[in-house]
Amino acid sequence: MRHYLGIDIGTFESKGVIVDEKGRIVASASKPHRMLVPRPGWAEHRPKQDWWGDFTFISRKMLAESGIAPETIRAVGTSAIGPCMLPVDGEGEALSNAALYGVDTRAATEIEELDAAIGPERILDRCGNALTSQSVGPKILWLKKNRPDIFRKAARIVTSTTYLVQKLTGKCVIDHYSAANFSPLYLIDRQGWSTELAPDIIEPERLPRVTWTTDIAGEVTARAALATGLAKGTPVIAGTIDAAAEALSVGVVRPGDMMVMYGSTIFTIMLSRKRIADARLWHAPWLFPGEHASMAGLATSGTLTHWFRDLAARELGPDQAFAKLAKEAEASPPGAKGLVMLPYFSGERTPIHDAKAKGAIFGLNLTHSRGDLYRALLEGIACGTNHIVETYREIGEMPKKLLAVGGGTRNRVWSQATSDVSGLAQTVCAKTVGASYGDAFLAALAVGDVKKKEIRDWNPEARRIVPDRGNRAVYRRQYRIFRQLYERNRDLMAELS
Template sequence: MKHYLGIDIGTFESKGVLVDADGEIVASTAQPHKMIVPQPGWAEHRAREDWWDDFTFLSRKLLAESGVAPTAIAAIGASAIGPCMLPVDADGEPLTNAVLYGVDTRAAMEIAELTEWIGEAILLDRCGNALTSQSIGPKILWLKRNRPEIFAKAHRILTSTSYLVYRLTGAFVIDHYTAANFSPFYQIEEKTWSDALADDIIGLDRLPDLAWTTDIAGVVTARAAEETGLAPGTPVIAGTVDAAAEALSVGVLSSGDMMIMYGSTIFIIMITEARVRDPRLWYAPWLFPHQHAAMAGLATSGTLIHWFRDQFARDLDPSTSMQVLAAEAEQSPPGAKGLVVLPYFSGERTPIHDAKAKGVIFGLDLTHSRGDIYRAMLEGIACGTNHIIDTYAEAGQEPSAILAVGGGTKNRVWAQATSDISGRTQIVRAKTVGASYGDAFLAALAVGDVGPDSILQWNPVVSDFVADAANAEVYRRQYGIFRELYPKTRDLMERLGGHP
């Protein structure tokens, strides 16, 4: 029987699966790694150690545990956090740590300057997106200004998935969906690179070659086969960002379908009939020609949960600490006894796009417990998620179906609060392993072994989160305060600035 390998590199963990021709997972495994925060507002990974070493470890472990012969793998799909900025030399060797996606806000000055030089209206029209911390163009400019010696040596600027595909095949490629985050260099209508809006930052020949997600980028080289245990000559797809692969893994196929990904960040993707022009949301061509996607994401979600555990649950056994905190949150009532949290602990992405935004825990008194504060953190993330859903609706894009995926779906307080605050049902499918499963499906799709609708049979619906009307009033009050709290403290956040 044919098999398909899918590996995804996340912010804190990499995951891999081997899937058979019926969509059954025959082996799965994971490998943790760290996010490096050298200073406030920065977020980095080591590309070789955190991305490629994870990939080789997972591929070898999956082969060993499954007993599947490398030659039985018909195709390979990879995804990773994105968009990231990684300068590499002519041999594809990283020249510095990778600068991560929107959680890294170091290029705030470059974002402001490029927006002023080019004009927000022109950016939105030509690139589909306002410049934000999610954009790679300003980060390339930051590199040129602040690390000129590294910039000069950079043969290509890659993103995370591009680096994995290069290590597997020797090809420098990037899919259109990811490339749309390289504003101001990607032109939406033409679906090509252009320096028309910024011709003095970097040569276009130093960017990866463009491809569609299921295009075959190349085959596993002899060197990559030796490192990974895979068979030389195995097809490798161009791949995509983790969130896009995750959306496909739960059946986001048609206009109106929305995915909420509960991970290190909340990430939302909705397929739309036409291009959405709203500066609060991100736009990209979808994974396949003639489809469109509107995206949004919070800056800190699962990352905030990890931070809370590491700072305020040091007394707990790390192996069970998340379960204990979840139980404590269950003991706190909806509304967390009047606490409201702004989860802007790394600034915020959509819809406010404010790198200077700060985290706030509002309403504390001496009766509050750790469980109350933890629940308020979860509800704050849920409020931020609903703020995004409301933004879609205001842009004329009310979701027809919401599919939830990711590790956070196992945190019932978090997922249920999201449905209660939004008043919307979230559908959960049988396999919530996420992007790596989507990668395996994309690999099967690329070699013609399945059609797009096959994912509905591979991964059927098993449950849902339905809004509880009994909690509507308390959450209406909480969400109203949440929406007022940021505008009333924004000026103070800017005055506070960073650490002295």
């Protein structure tokens, strides 16, 4: 029997699966961890504990509980949150906590400086992306300016998946999809590192070697085998960012397919036949040569549900609290009795790219309940998701098929509101495990045991979420107020910053 192991490191939890050659999950495990917020606008992980510690725990747990012989695992795939910024020494050991993806907005000043020096139009043209809180280049510059001792010691600056692969194999690599987030250091036309736009940030040799996602980065070393329980010599792919693996896991393989990932953030990926160049969205080479991806993402989504749970339902355990809140939200009518929430609790990423944006709860009165507030929160995230969809509509690149994935698909109010606000149906596949399942499929693909289109055999469609036409009027009003609430208060939000 052939097996494939996939492990993904998320914002709040890591998950792993072992999959057989038919795509059946034969083992799974997970481990929670925390996101650190040492200062407003900062978001960090501890790589040794939260990334490598989770990986080794999950790998050993799955092998021990399933009884699967490590030698039957044909290849290992891994993904992680990204893009992150992590300085490491010559042995690949972390020199500090990792600055996370776009939810970490510490480099706002550096973004302004680089935009002024290079020009936003030139950056978009050469890099495929405007500089935003998602960009790693400005965060490296922040490190250089604010932590010069760590910057000098750093042999390389890496992202999360690179760190894991290096711990497993000793090789320091990054896939093109992840590297494209290192603007202005990765040029889309060259598909590689360059100091042409920004010669003073960092030398290219201090960045990982760029390769494709399913390229074999190396093999599990003896040291890593001891830590993980895997067999020495097992092939390890270069891997990618979690959202990309998650998109593949639900069959995003054709131009026009769009994943909507309900996770700690809402993240969308749409495949296209050509590059989509729009400063409000992100672009990257897809996981395979010659293919293109266009991305968008909110800053706080599932993260916001955790915040509300801890604030308003702390008397209950985590699982009980979410169940109770979901029930109360269902009891509140569509439109949450006139409440509108802006989910910009850590600035916002696409499409407004405003690190100074603030969260807001608008329309409160003495009749509102906890359930109304929670429903308004979920509907606010749905409105933010529709803002992304409308951006694609404006540039003539509407998605042909929405494939929903992630834990939020189990939240009926959240997923239904997303379809109701956007007017688009969503498809949910049989397996909603997410990125770790995609990692296992990528591992099988890398060693030639499957073809790309077979992911739809591994994970067939299970159900559809169809818009409720009866809610169209109320959500049209809610969305209009949602958009105007930000536009009319943007200057005041900036003043608070």
